[in-house]
Amino acid sequence: MSNNEYDIIIIGSGPAGISAATLADHHKARVLVLDENCAPGGQLYRAIEKNQKNDNEWLGQSYQDGLPLVEAFRESHVNYQRSAKVWHLSNDKVVHYSVNGKAHAAKGRQILIATGAQERPFPIPGWTLNGVMSAGAAQILLKESGVVCENAVFVGTGPLLYLIAHQYISAGIAIKAIIDTTPRGNYLRAIKYVFGALGSIKNILQGWRWKREIIRSGTLYIYNISDVKINGVNSVVSVEYCQKGKWKNIDCKYVFLHQGITPEINTSLSAGCNKSWNERQACWTIDIDQYGQSSVKGISIAGDASSIAGGVAAAQRGSIAALNMLCNIDIISSNNREVFSKPFKRKLNAEMAARPFIDTLFRPHSRYRVPTSSNTIICRCEEVTLAQIQESIALGCKGPSQLKSFTRCGMGPCQGRLCGLSVSEILAKELRVSAKQIGYYKIRPPIKPVTLGELASLDEA
Amino acid sequence: MFRSINNNQSELITIYFEGKALRVQKDLNVATALLEAGISNFRETTIKNENRGPYCMMGVCFDCLINIDGMDNQQSCMVKVSDGMKINRQITRNTSQDEQ
Amino acid sequence: MQLLTLLTPKNMSNFDSVVVGGGLIGASIAYGLARSGQRVAMFDEVDNAIRAARGNFGLIWVQGKGANNPYYATWTRQSAKQWPDFSRELKELTGIDLAFEQNGGFDFCLNEVEFADRQIIMEKMTVDSDDEFSYEMLNNSQLKQVLPNIGPAVIGASFSKWDGHVNPLYLLKALHKAFKQLGGKLYINPITDLQHQGKAFQVSTATTNYACEKVILAAGFSNKTLAPKVGLNVPVYPQRGEILVTEKVKPFLHHPTGYVRQTQDGGLLLGDSHEDVGFDEGTNINEIQQIAKRAITIFPYLDSVKIIRAWSSLRILTRDGLPIYDHSESCPGAYALSSHSGVTLAAVHALDVASCIAKGDSLSPSLTCFSAKRFDV
The missing domain is CATH 3.50.50.60 (FAD/NAD(P)-binding domain)
Incomplete structure (x- = not known):
């Protein structure tokens, strides 16, 4: 070799x-x-x-x-x-x-x-403003560099959101508010999977513990909301959420968003x-x-x-x-493959048994996957809004490829990673078909941007 | 406000942002170092001239692009700081009107 | 027309013209027909269809085109001349800025032989055009005056003030939008059959039949199978071209060139390859590497610029590289068009060819030499 x-x-x-x-x-x-x-x-x-x-x-x-x-x-x-x-x-x-x-x-x-x-894209009005980051970013800052952000607002749903909030509270870092976007109906929908998840009850209990400690810490914890947006010109001024039909405002400079991972x-x-x-x-x-x-x-x-x-x-x-x-x-040998993989499979099965419960509980509301406000930016790189996408769909775009060429959506350096999922679902909604029928961008090389010099030097390497 | 809560801080080095000297921990990446220094406005977008800064911190979103030592489009969340590094806000659109 | 309406069964829709193909050629013709007051339907393929229009480099290119066929050179110049008005017209109608610029283009020579050959070609084009076409040959130091970033390995370049560029994707979008605004009807449904019946045509999809007086085939490779149904022949074959696109960089290149083009947003397009791989729309790492190397040779500064995407598309070529424009003799009212210069020729397609078709005329005599009959010999 x-x-x-x-x-x-x-x-x-x-x-x-x-x-x-x-x-x-x-x-x-x-x-x-x-x-x-x-x-x-x-x-x-x-x-x-x-x-x-x-x-x-x-x-x-x-x-x-x-x-x-x-x-x-x-x-x-x-x-x-x-x-x-x-x-x-x-x-x-x-x-x-x-x-x-x-x-x-x-x-x-x-x-x-x-x-x-x-992290799943979370396209809401204001999500491109200075001061808005993902909750994953907050976690990376904490783990990689021990850097935290005081008085931030956390918005979203999913285990990672509770984990980072719990870590902040354990480290004594003030959180201005947590706005939990978990749809109310998810609890009901998830309950039927709870017995299947008993095999990995540890994970679920741990989640509950995090949440309980967050609430006990006295952090402002807001839930059962129907909409959320971020206000500001160039940088964040406030987060606004709608609860029982009323819009309320929280002034802040930093917002961490999370809507699960994909x-x-x-x-x-x-x-x-x-x-x-x-x-x-x-x-x-x-x-x-x-x-x-x-x-x-x-x-x-x-x-x-x-x-x-x-x-x-x-x-x-x-x-x-x-x-x-x-x-x-x-x-x-294939026989050994089976023998050796047994313990791993057993552990995997226990983990997988909890998935229907977790997936259902934290399935993001469609509002946070497919925005309703037409000036929301979908493609962060090429600064393409929902309105521009809708206009191109009205012109006859039936899928992500034509949409890409009409709007430049997905053509930037993130290579569609921050808009691809939204685009599949927006097309599906507008054309009244399933995302499965719509499909995804055609992914072309390079997998990550690479300099011309790197490419050219390849055969000398 | 971003700040470090690490017990063991690494040694400090000097970097420059828009000409201003900043003392930062040497094992940070550029994005983290700037955030800790209170800077979150890393660049201006080409199409709508909007301010942007880091979003994902894991090399996926490309929103933290910045000019490092004269080179545009550097992913600041993936580049470690080094002593004497000169960092500038990135504006890739044409800023002078005399061209074209 | 009235008679046709009466004879049409219920599941039929009527149009003056049906354009098969929603790419750059189809959309140019469809827009032109709608502009001439025709009731037009344009049929486009589904999202993942083979589309040359999406792989276009965006050049409005005159120099070198038709060096061996003065008719083609004239036709190309005719379009280039109409482009400024054409882009303005589309912008006024649709609000879409095509990022059109026509301030002259450079075609680089990477060795002495290429430089000498280029000069001969340019000179021939000038003579053939009775001095309408003009060009300059620049050596490396002259080139440096205009393009300060040029690499030392570039021997020189030909320059022609005729050349320009445009965003080809916005052009396609604008044509679709303008077509729709003028009352055109877009169907996204593949054509399953095409029949000539008396003085009319019946165009069929899997679910519906459409009646029309004229049918224009601009369906890329599908022309090959559709054309014989209306007494035409379109012998075309695919040639793959790969293009690289970079991240946005500060504007440094204010002219289009044959290999490198900077778009209005700052991204660079780097071309291209010529590969004989059938209908494979994939990419090849070796070709990508060659494109990268050549781009760095031309502008060494690009060494540190990142590529975001490499993609390929299939050129629709004829054996002699010239377009096909045909009007059927056995089925009057049927036309077939094929060309790999959908951007450069968009203006003449929308303005000249479409108005000929709208009037029900044969194509203009200057286009007779582009009949596919030339391949029958």
Whole structure:
């Protein structure tokens, strides 16, 4: 095997990626892990090694649980390339990536996409103003740099929102208000799944505990609202919400938004993997079999990059995918694949049993996925509003491709990551069909923007 | 207001934003360092000339683009600060009227 | 017309003209017909159809075009001359600014041979046009005066004041919008059949039949299968071209060029490739790399500029590279159009060709040499 050839190339070093890598390494496979961050752990366990030294206990137990995974990964012989931006993945399993502005190519017998999730776009009036960030950003600031924001307003729904609020309160950081957008009806809809979720009751109880402690802390906690928007010219002045038909105002300078997380699908789609619309999670998911194998031979997906199931599930899915890939390249037998994957499957099943409950409870209201106010920006990069999209639909756009060319929506540097989901759902609503029928942008290389110089230097690398 | 609550702060270095010297922790990325210094207006958009700053902090949204050492379009949430770094607000549209 | 209405069964809608194809050529003709007072229907394909219109570089390009066919060169110039009024007309009608500019374009030469050959071509075009066409040849240092960022490896360039550029996506949108504003009807439904019946045509989709007096085929590769139904022949084949688009950078390039074009918003388009890969609309990393290398050779400054997207589309080519304009002899009222210069020729398509068709005339005599009969030999 030449220098840039590997048994398995793994994109992403979150819980799925490092679990897969550590296990594959244990079976003596030659493994390359590429990750855009400067340390392993992904977004969930971001900067976990650094925080160990800093003794920042307010980050909580669910965060600390990631440490053994990262430590095992560090002890392995895996070739770990940090700060590596993967910008091309061909269906013949060649990965192109850049480190410090230099391009490299590596070929894998098997590829594992473990690129995790991103936060769902939350297009409401004012979400592009200075001072508005995502709740995930608040978490990253906290974990990566120990930086917090006093007197911010948190708006949205989902476990991550409660987690970050809980972390802030534990660290003694004042929160101006939490505006919980969880639709009232979700509690009723979710209740029928609660028994299925008993297997992982720990997670659910932990969520309740966070919420209870947030409320007990005396933080202004607002719920049962019907609409929310952010006011300001250039920077945030206030958050306004509608409760029982009345609009109320909270003055603030910083707002953190969260509406759950969705899979990072660009990498898989650019490799040609099939996707499906997942109505319960209200997002696109990448099709995989029980081992994580995608529709493209030799390319597997593990963790939240295929569908959202959380960090613990991601670690199991990474391990199962690794065993299957090892089997595909004859390092282990198919019999051993089954035997070895049993404990991971058991743990995964317990995690998955809670998903219908969690997904249903935190399914964002359609109002926060498909905005109603026509001047709301949908495409942040190209500054395209809902009104412009509606105008082009009226002109005859029937799908994301034509819409893209009529409005430039999705043509900016984020490559549709902050508007693609909204666009699928807006088209579906306007044309009265399902998002599944509408489809998604055609994802073209590069997976992430890459300089011409990097591209040109490729064969010299 | 953003501030650091870390027990162990890393050593301080000097960066410049719009010519003004800022003392920041050396292990921060550019976006975090600026936020901590009270700066959230990183650039002006090309089409509507609106102010923008960091949104996702994880390299996805490209809203934190800024001019670093003379180069536009740098993802400030992905670049570490370094001593003497010169950072400027990014305006990529044509600012002079004499051209075209 | 009245007779036709009476004979039309209930599930039929009537139009003076039906345009098959909603790309740049179809939409230009459809807009032109609606502008001439015709009742027009335009049929477009579904969202994921093969579309040359989406892969256009946006050049309104004269230099080098028709070097071996003075008729084509004249036709191209005729369109270029009408473009300023045409873009103004579309803007007034739709409010869409096409970002049209016609301040001359550069075509770079990367070696001495290319430079010498270019000069011969440009000279021939000038002579053929009775000096209407004009050009300049600039060496690297002359080029540097106008384009300070030019790389040292660029030997020189030809410049022609005739060349310009436009946002091709906004052009397509504006044509659609203008068409609609003038009462045109857009159907997004593939054509399943086309029949000539007496003096009229019946155009069918899976669900509905439409009657019309004229049918204009501007359906890209589908022309190949539709044309024989009305006694025409459109021998076209695909050639893939890949284009790169960059992030927005400060304006530095105020003229269109053959390989690099800066759009009004600051993004750069970098072209292009010529690949014989059938109907594969994918991208090829080696081609992308070649495009990147050439762009850096021309403007070394681009080395640190990022590419956001690479995409490809299929040029609709004929064997001799010239367009096809045909009027059916056996089925009068049927026309077939095919060209890979949908932007440059948009003005003549909308203004000249459409008004000929609206009047029910044959295409103008200057276009007879573009009949596909030239391939019958």
